[in-house]
Amino acid sequence: MAQDPWHFPRTELARATLAALTRGPVMAMSLFGARRTGKTEFLLRDLAVVAADAGHRVVYASFWQNPAAPLAVLLYECDRALQAKSTLVNRAAALPVKARLDLGVVSAEVDFGARRKSPPDDQVALLDAYLERLANPAKPALLLLDEVQELAAHPHGPVIMAALRTGLDKRRDGVRTLFTGSSQLGLNKVFSARTAPFYRFATPLTLPPLGEDFVDHQRAAFRTTYRRRLTREAALHAFDRFKANPFIFQQWLIALGMDVGLNEADAEARVLRDLAAQLDFDRVWLGLTSDQRAVARLLAERAQGLFGSAVEQRLTALIGQAPAPSVRQSAIRLLQRQGRADQFDKEWRLADPLFEAWVLQRPPEDF
Ligand SMILES: Nc1ncnc2c1ncn2[C@@H]1O[C@H](COP(=O)(O)OP(=O)(O)OP(=O)(O)O)[C@@H](O)[C@H]1O
Ligand SMILES: [Mg+2]
CATH class of the missing domain: 3.40.50.300 (P-loop containing nucleotide triphosphate hydrolases)
Incomplete structure (x- = not known):
């Protein structure tokens, strides 16, 4: 083979x-x-x-x-x-x-x-x-x-x-x-x-994260498959935006490969939109209260000290007020039960990098 x-x-x-x-x-x-x-x-x-x-x-x-x-x-x-x-x-x-x-x-x-x-x-x-x-x-x-x-x-x-x-x-x-x-x-x-x-x-x-050699390897595969070239800077930039996630990065390459007229930034937006639709993120989001969405956003931003006063300003900016620490706690517990939040080295984060990227893109009116 x-x-x-x-x-x-x-x-x-x-x-x-x-x-x-x-x-x-x-x-x-x-x-x-x-x-x-x-x-x-x-x-x-x-x-x-x-x-x-x-x-x-x-x-x-x-x-x-x-x-x-x-x-x-x-x-x-x-x-x-x-x-x-x-x-x-x-x-x-x-x-x-x-x-x-x-x-x-x-x-x-x-x-x-x-x-x-x-x-x-x-x-x-x-x-x-x-x-x-x-x-x-x-x-x-x-x-x-x-x-x-x-x-x-x-x-x-x-x-x-x-x-x-x-x-x-x-x-x-x-x-x-x-x-x-x-x-x-x-x-x-x-x-x-x-x-x-x-x-x-x-x-x-x-598992050690994939790095620049992975990106170079994928650019070569892109060239072989689609007979087109992609600049190293653009590829590295996207890889970085996707937090070194190989799956999202490959979806981006496929989007670029399939649509000659698509530029890199539009391909990025399209990939995140298509994957979100496939994974039904809209429905997940609709099922969350405003407090829970704000907490999910903090997780996506990888904020520290989620139960302290350090994040209060950010929460107020998002939804007009900071939910009490106990409310934040139960929001996290709910997200964890749904398999959406997990602990990484004792820090709470969103478990799926795709959901994380999607939550980061939510505009202010979505909270
Ligand atoms: N070494 C690699 N070379 C090329 N592509 C890769 C490599 N590793 C991962 N990928 C891409 O990333 C995708 C996800 O990889 P994989 O399914 O192994 O992840 P996982 O960590 O097992 O995910 P999950 O937590 O969902 O089980 C693969 O389908 C493939 O497209
Ligand atoms: Mg697996």
Whole structure:
């Protein structure tokens, strides 16, 4: 298959991560990065490839894929990895509604639409049997578990996590795990709650932001695809405006590529408008009170001291008065429950960079 000109390889980071995971003293790592910053792309297109090339078996499971039945997803992906002739992961197949998994000793029918109170015992036993089969101390198998905050939030989460923890502890040398998540609060629930099975289990790793070399790489892909050139300054300026977010930046390049008459600033406005429409931000905004919108704006502006007097002037400028600290607090809690706000290094922020960019663009009359 021809190389995708748009994929910017992060091979060095993948090699270093693989080395740390397979040759270092740690059994597991947790990779954190904000929404749409390239975690999944790194897992599937860099780390999995580098690991498979080095002869490691790779299991990739995303708990976002089917949040209804996380254990079924995990078992199914283990099964596929064990059956694969090559160690390379193949993401083409869609999940079936039901699958029959069989290891000879244990077998089970897993239902991907399952909504039971707890996972059936035979499935928990099957997980252990799969980990046993996957374990290889000479070439540790890699479990890449994406969107683990979904697992933590699931009613079966505690049982699955406990089973996984036990299974992984038994095969310290044979199976290594990389957990990924886009919510720091969600990941904290998995790794920092004293009562959680994975308490301090994984060494944290933050996905380094993409930089100028990514921008240059994307300009080259733009040239190959659209037979047009883009100045470095314009590209860097846009990348900066999009806070180094690869996804928004690529949408901007596509907008420019598809419409020859469009200038860079108009492409930026169009991208944000189109993405906002797709993601229904208008509806979200309509559901917020004026106080909540003002607080969302402060989060987007990455203001400090949200509950102190420092932000009062800004709030008054936005909506004519500063809501009391307790009101600000409950606004943040509401946004957090909606998955719109999250904590990054103890600072509250809007979780989705797209929503953040959109909120920053709201004119005064929208508050
Ligand atoms: N290394 C890269 N090269 C080229 N494009 C990239 C790269 N990393 C990310 N992207 C672009 O950014 C998009 C978002 O990346 P990805 O889905 O991996 O992010 P994520 O962090 O997993 O997001 P989420 O939090 O929503 O799961 C990709 O679809 C791709 O278009
Ligand atoms: Mg992802």
